[in-house]
Amino acid sequence: MASTSKRTIFFTGATGYVGGTVLTRLIDHPTFANSEITLLIRPSKKDKISALHSLGLNTVLGSYNDLDILEEQASKADIVFSVADADNLAATGQQPLLIHTWKGVLVDDAKGLYPTDVIYDDLNPDQIDALAITQLAQEYKENYVKAYIILPPTIYALAKTRFVGLGLQNPRSLQIPQLIRAGLLKGQGGMVGKGENVWPNVHIDDIADLYIIVYENALSGKAGHGREGFYFGENGEHKLYDLSKVVAQELYNVGRGKSPEPAPFTEEDYKRPENFGLEFLGTNARCLARRARALGWKPKYTTEDAFKSIKPEVEYAIQSGNY
C-alpha cells in the first residue's frame, strides 16, 4: 500500500475513448475526494496536461515502453486502471488492485463467412482458462496483483463526456468508425465476406458503468479476481451484415455510397494502410456478461441503439473530415 492517506490510483489510457469516459466517471465518483489519481500521458499529448491538472489530476509523461516509469508508478499505487493498449503492466510484488482491459481474445477466423455456436461465459473459469494465456494471465495466476480483467466487445456511440468537451479524449470507438472509414474510402459501404459472423456490443456509457461497478466491488472485496475475475461487457449481439447494412444505407443517404446494400471488401480495400486490421471485423467473438450483472451492472442500451448510433458517427466522420 502507498504511504499517503489518500487512495492512490495509477491510470493509463486517459486520453482514449474508453479511458476518458471511465476517468470522467471516477472524477464524479464519491471516492474522488479521497483519491490521488496519476495519469500516464504520452509526450505527444503533453498539451493536455495543464487542463488535466486543473481538474485535480496528476500526470506523468511516458508510455508503455517506459518500464521504469510503469514500475515506479505501479509500486506507489493502491489501484491500477489499465485502459490503454497493453498486456504487460509491471508487477510490483505488493498486490495492488489491477483493473485491466483486454481485447481480441475470443476471436476466430471466420472471415465473415459463418457465425459460431461458441459462447464464452465469464462465470465459467474453466472455459476462460482455455483461452490463450498471456503474460498478464501468468501474473494473476502467480498472485502478484489482484487482477480484474475487463473484456469489452464492440463498444459503440460517440462519447459525450466533459473530457470530450474539453478536447481531452478521443470521442470515437474502433469497429464502427473503421467500417465507416472503409466505406467512405471505397465510396460504398462494405462488409467482410458475407457478414455472417457475430459480435456482442455495448454502449460506451454502459461499459463505463461496468468499470465503476468492478471498481466499487473490488474496493469492498466483493468482486471476483484472478481466475474468477474476468468480466465480459455485452448487452446484446449483432451480425456484422446488419451493422454493415446500416452503414451502407447511411452512406448512400448522404451520397457517399453507390448502393444501400453492403458490398464485400476486396483485396484492394484490405491493402489500404488506412484499413489496417479491417479483416478483424470478419471474426466471431460471442460471450455472456454474467459476472458483472451478478454484481449489479444494469446496462441500458440495446443492439437497436448500436444501429441508431451509426448515423451520428457517419455525420461526425464526414463533418470532421477525420476518418
Ligand SMILES: NC(=O)c1ccc[n+]([C@@H]2O[C@H](COP(=O)([O-])OP(=O)(O)OC[C@H]3O[C@@H](n4cnc5c(N)ncnc54)[C@H](OP(=O)(O)O)[C@@H]3O)[C@@H](O)[C@H]2O)c1
Ligand atoms: N473501443 C472498443 O470497441 C474496444 C473494445 C475492446 C477492447 N478495446 C481495447 O481497450 C483499449 C482502449 O480502447 P479505446 O477504444 O479507448 O482506444 P483509444 O481511443 O485509441 O485510446 C487508447 C488510449 O491508450 C493510450 N495508449 C495507446 N498506446 C499506448 C502506449 N504504448 N503507451 C501508453 N499509452 C498508450 C492512448 O494514448 P494517446 O492519446 O497518446 O494515443 C489512449 O489514451 C485498447 O486496448 C482497445 O484495444 C477497445
